[in-house]
Amino acid sequence: MQIVSTIKDVKAVVKKWKEEGHTIGFVPTMGFLHEGHGSLITAAREANEKVVVSIFVNPMQFGPNEDFDSYPHDLERDSKICENLGVDLIFHPTPEEMYPQDFFTYVDMSVLTEELCGLNREGHFRGVCTVVNKLFNITQPDRAYFGEKDAQQLAIIKQMVKDLCMNVEVIDCPTVREEDGLAKSSRNTYLSPEDRGAALIVSDTISLGESLVKEGETNAEKLIAAMETHLKTEPKAKIEYVKVVDGETLQPISTIRPGVLVAIAVHIGKTRLIDNFSVRKL
Amino acid sequence: MQIVSTIKDVKAVVKKWKEEGHTIGFVPTMGFLHEGHGSLITAAREANEKVVVSIFVNPMQFGPNEDFDSYPHDLERDSKICENLGVDLIFHPTPEEMYPQDFFTYVDMSVLTEELCGLNREGHFRGVCTVVNKLFNITQPDRAYFGEKDAQQLAIIKQMVKDLCMNVEVIDCPTVREEDGLAKSSRNTYLSPEDRGAALIVSDTISLGESLVKEGETNAEKLIAAMETHLKTEPKAKIEYVKVVDGETLQPISTIRPGVLVAIAVHIGKTRLIDNFSVRKL
Numbered sequence: 118m119q120i121v122s123t124i125k126d127v128k129a130v131v132k133k134w135k136e137e138g139h140t141i142g143f144v145p146t147m148g149f150l151h152e153g154h155g156s157l158i159t160a161a162r163e164a165n166e167k168v169v170v171s172i173f174v175n176p177m178q179f180g181p182n183e184d185f186d187s188y189p190h191d192l193e194r195d196s197k198i199c200e201n202l203g204v205d206l207i208f209h210p211t212p213e214e215m216y217p218q219d220f221f222t223y224v225d226m227s228v229l230t231e232e233l234c235g236l237n238r239e240g241h242f243r244g245v246c247t248v249v250n251k252l253f254n255i256t257q258p259d260r261a262y263f264g265e266k267d268a269q270q271l272a273i274i275k276q277m278v279k280d281l282c283m284n285v286e287v288i289d290c291p292t293v294r295e296e297d298g299l300a301k302s303s304r305n306t307y308l309s310p311e312d313r314g315a316a317l318i319v320s321d322t323i324s325l326g327e328s329l330v331k332e333g334e335t336n337a338e339k340l341i342a343a344m345e346t347h348l349k350t351e352p353k354a355k356i357e358y359v360k361v362v363d364g365e366t367l368q369p370i371s372t373i374r375p376g377v378l379v380a381i382a383v384h385i386g387k388t389r390l391i392d393n394f395s396v397r398k399l
Numbered sequence: 400m401q402i403v404s405t406i407k408d409v410k411a412v413v414k415k416w417k418e419e420g421h422t423i424g425f426v427p428t429m430g431f432l433h434e435g436h437g438s439l440i441t442a443a444r445e446a447n448e449k450v451v452v453s454i455f456v457n458p459m460q461f462g463p464n465e466d467f468d469s470y471p472h473d474l475e476r477d478s479k480i481c482e483n484l485g486v487d488l489i490f491h492p493t494p495e496e497m498y499p500q501d502f503f504t505y506v507d508m509s510v511l512t513e514e515l516c517g518l519n520r521e522g523h524f525r526g527v528c529t530v531v532n533k534l535f536n537i538t539q540p541d542r543a544y545f546g547e548k549d550a551q552q553l554a555i556i557k558q559m560v561k562d563l564c565m566n567v568e569v570i571d572c573p574t575v576r577e578e579d580g581l582a583k584s585s586r587n588t589y590l591s592p593e594d595r596g597a598a599l600i601v602s603d604t605i606s607l608g609e610s611l612v613k614e615g616e617t618n619a620e621k622l623i624a625a626m627e628t629h630l631k632t633e634p635k636a637k638i639e640y641v642k643v644v645d646g647e648t649l650q651p652i653s654t655i656r657p658g659v660l661v662a663i664a665v666h667i668g669k670t671r672l673i674d675n676f677s678v679r680k681l
Contacts (some may be wrong), residue, residue, distance in 0.1 A: 119446075124564055128564075128566075216503040217627055218649065219508045219647075220562050221508045221510045221511060221558060222506065222507075222508045222528070222558060222559050223506070223507055223508070223509075223563060224504065224505070224563075225504070225505055225507065226503045226504045227503045227505075228503045229503060231479050245562075246504070251562070251563050252564055253567060254565050256563045257566065276503060276504060277504050280502050280503060280504035280533070281504055281506075281529075281532055281533050281536055282406055282533050282537045283409075283536050284535040284536060284539065298558035327526070343604055365501075366501065377493050
């Protein structure tokens, strides 16, 4: 496994691979890898001859009051995980390598970015679109892997690839959870032991929502009310949103049907947690 | 020569060419081809095994009061020109093919888009960046060819390719002029015979500017004043701007040096004309 930090070095490796006719799977990450990332890497490993993982905490997708400076990192640990999972190349650039002083371009999107997390994280998805677009151009993958936990990000990346006719297939992978149900996230490390207990309300509420839909609830307003009521049973939980939206356009809908995304964002102490489920069938 | 109108068809041809190991040169146009486009196609023909020309009047780069509806077109004539110049593939999509109803993504840029034509054509360069980005992804060229006449567009495309690490080399080609000096442009067809005479002031002023720099003028303010004075000798000319800027960042500069771009925009009757020269050496 190689670890490189410059765009030029990645492009040289990728060029060689392309000339040799290899397929490339790509997993973009912000590092501090957990089993969620592991599942993406494993999926990439199974379907492609070469696997690239990027580890880059992207400053452009963090707001001024967000956790860019405190975001956890451990390159040595991440490298071991990648090596064990059969990764061929880690791309670990500096912010200056990705955004030199004379960097002026951005990729953004209307509609999908204006709902859910977009309401409280202004500019977040512009940062995501820009960095992912750039990483796709650098690594030129046949397939790129994203987790369903970040459902809005996944929908936005798919939309960008479709709109700009990018030559990559976006593969979504199921959310990986702790034994008690909490969705895996690098941000879970922020949780104090007490907050970690309280955080369970998030995945519990997702389970509740899934059950209600399975039992026949098709009224989005009623589902939201039930999920909000359940979230409020945890005094430490501060609701940011509970939303029922179209899974592709992310626009609010009133009647639940297959293809609908039910997404929540909740603050537990200083930690912001998101979770969701998709309605596959009624 | 093939003429196709769907993205899918272009991608199929390009995929085959790539598999056969061919290099691809790409010339994006809005059609109504003239010798300026011809010089781009010829340059592409000389350096690449396959040449793709796109003909697409891009609605996204026209403002509400601009000439989208009246922009000239003649696909039959354009096809003959392309065939004679050895083009392999014309891509001629509909607006709906390029921008379906659920199209939400855009590519844009700060700094370079905020000067010169960007001041009076809001959203123009967002349209240019978005369509060129998409066309690059569709045609996947090794090299793409742009005219120096649209100097700001050229600088912006180069910046986009650099910032997003796109896998294409941008080649700039010299402005092609009529015998009397007027820069070739599809928009010259808008000029009445009388306006066509008056339009000569534009290229004349560029010649004057070049002479003054050659004679030793290094003060941008003085150069601008001399060029504006000259433009005002033509009663039909309405100056939009005369600017001296850095050729890469397009930011105004006060002392002329190699790498500087001198650009003008002038209205003759209802026709907006632009022209420019670059300072190569002092």
